[in-house]
Amino acid sequence: MNRRFWVVGLGATVLLAGCGNTSAAGSSSSSKTVTLTFDAMQYSAASNTYFPEFVKEFEAAHPNIHVHLRVINWSSGHQVLNTEIGGGNAPNVAIIGTRWLPSYVNNNLLMPLSS
Numbered sequence: 001m002n003r004r005f006w007v008v009g010l011g012a013t014v015l016l017a018g019c020g021n022t023s024a025a026g027s028s029s030s031s032k033t034v035t036l037t038f039d040a041m042q043y044s045a046a047s048n049t050y051f052p053e054f055v056k057e058f059e060a061a062h063p064n065i066h067v068h069l070r071v072i073n074w075s076s077g078h079q080v081l082n083t084e085i086g087g088g089n090a091p092n093v094a095i096i097g098t099r100w101l102p103s104y105v106n107n108n109l110l111m112p113l114s115s
Contacts, residue, residue, distance in 0.1 A: 033066055034064060034066070035066045036092040037091040037093070051071055070091065
């Protein structure tokens with residue numbers, strides 16, 4: 001459980017767009033391609049088209065960053081995310097329920113966006 005992940009709340013667009021300037025992802029002018037895993041919780045059927053389009057626009061603006069998108073149903077999202085964390089396969093960025101936040105904070109699983 002050494003791998004920490006970023007949390008995406010309502011500001012998902014701002015957060016993921018900011019990844020292009022982090023040290024983990026490198027600058028947008030870097031020639032090295034970086035892959036970020038993004039667990040997006042499915043709010044509704046519209047999410048099935050929204051998130052892929054969002055990722056496409058993000059990747060176009062940041063050609064050195066590839067986003068591996070995993071759209072997960074809210075009803076199983078908490079269990080899926082906990083399984084990923086426990087198995088050492090936590091996403092780089094995730095949309096999470098606010099009720100899940102305290103346990104992730106208490107277990108030192110979150111990383112500030114400025115890191």
